[in-house]
Amino acid sequence: MKNLRIVFMGTPAFASHSLRVLHEAGANIVAVITAPDKPAGRGRKLTPSDVKQTAIELNIPVLQPEKLKNPDFLQELKSYKPDLQVVVAFRMLPEQVWNLPPKGTFNLHASLLPQYRGAAPINWAVINGETETGVSTFFLNHDIDTGNIIMQQKVAIEPEDDAGTVHDKLMETGARLVVETVKAIADDNIKPIPQERLTKDVELKSAPKIFKEDCKIDWNHRATKVHNRVRGLSPYPASWTEIETPDGKTTTMKIFKTMPRPSSDLKPGESRSDDKTYILVGTADGDLEIKELQLAGKKRMTSIDFLKGYNWQNGTVLK
Known part of the structure; x- marks a missing residue:
């Protein structure tokens, strides 16, 4: 050389x-x-x-x-x-x-x-x-x-x-x-x-540039698809969703890590939490547990640390 x-x-x-x-x-x-x-x-x-x-x-x-x-x-x-x-x-x-x-x-x-x-x-x-x-x-x-x-x-x-x-x-x-x-x-x-x-008889998959709108989560998709999109965009540029805060304002939340969970009665985008250890969000065929997130203007943190300072309302819808 x-x-x-x-x-x-x-x-x-x-x-x-x-x-x-x-x-x-x-x-x-x-x-x-x-x-x-x-x-x-x-x-x-x-x-x-x-x-x-x-x-x-x-x-x-x-x-x-x-x-x-x-x-x-x-x-x-x-x-x-x-x-x-x-x-x-x-x-x-x-x-x-x-x-x-x-x-x-x-x-x-x-x-x-x-x-x-x-x-x-x-x-x-x-x-x-x-x-x-x-x-x-x-x-x-x-x-x-x-x-x-x-x-x-x-x-x-x-x-x-x-x-x-x-x-x-x-x-x-x-x-x-x-x-x-x-x-x-x-x-x-x-x-x-x-x-x-x-390339003969092979379906080619492309990798175009990713824009902000590509990162918004569609909770109407299957849990595995949403989970893989979160993984594929973490840590950058990061998946995001909109959430209504307790004071009635709408803000964005980045989601960095999720975990598929067994199906429940949650509708797509509907959430449930014990306000201490977990946040679940419904998808088309099951739930996703949010493990790491970042509310707009705040630091990235685990959901457990996030819930220490945030009063999560059951039924909150993520859009």
Whole structure:
């Protein structure tokens, strides 16, 4: 790997872990490309991305272009003479960028392609109740997430997992797969597989970007479906519902953890609580116990801690 000049591209923690592991494996990373610093926190202070912070720590030059087609950026990128580019959780690249290095540009995607192409593969795999997902490395081409697959590694989704824990599993597995892929490319020991071979007679599931309206809970769905949606959106962006507070006002409540319970006489959205240890909400075919929640303007907490300071009225309807 030391003979390959590598440019790494990425932004969040998921990518910075791959950067660190690749560096520790002895890869010759000559530059890192990441997003420009963005305002964050109450003071709106300009904050560098996780990838930039890691690159600085590792003493790797950092480029932060606003536009990837900017001639000055392209000239600077070419000056690093990359043999290979590695992309993890970054934006869409123009052809003059991904087609630059002689060894190509490969991306790490958090699914077993061709399944779950798109912006939110981790969330949708859990939302859909999958018991298995994984990571894939593939060469970039003109269309998003459709390039030839280089390597894949499966990862189990356990019943107790949510999007956060699956994210962490895939982050670890993905970093190792990036290293394996770079080593194989360096040794000219790859046989990329066109995704078209894997799509015949297979129903493809997509992973589009998730918006706020996608996160609202529909209590008229079956308990398992609501439960998986909560899991798949926890901890971020989080499922939410509307609730009428004891003072008659309507507010939002985020729900991070639930547990299916045997069916009762509760109607969809109708709730019951002992005001101490549990909150049950009816669905189309059974109840869900809310285990962790966050009322608007409050901290995330367990339902037990929440009930210590909140007078839950039986019959309260969640919408």
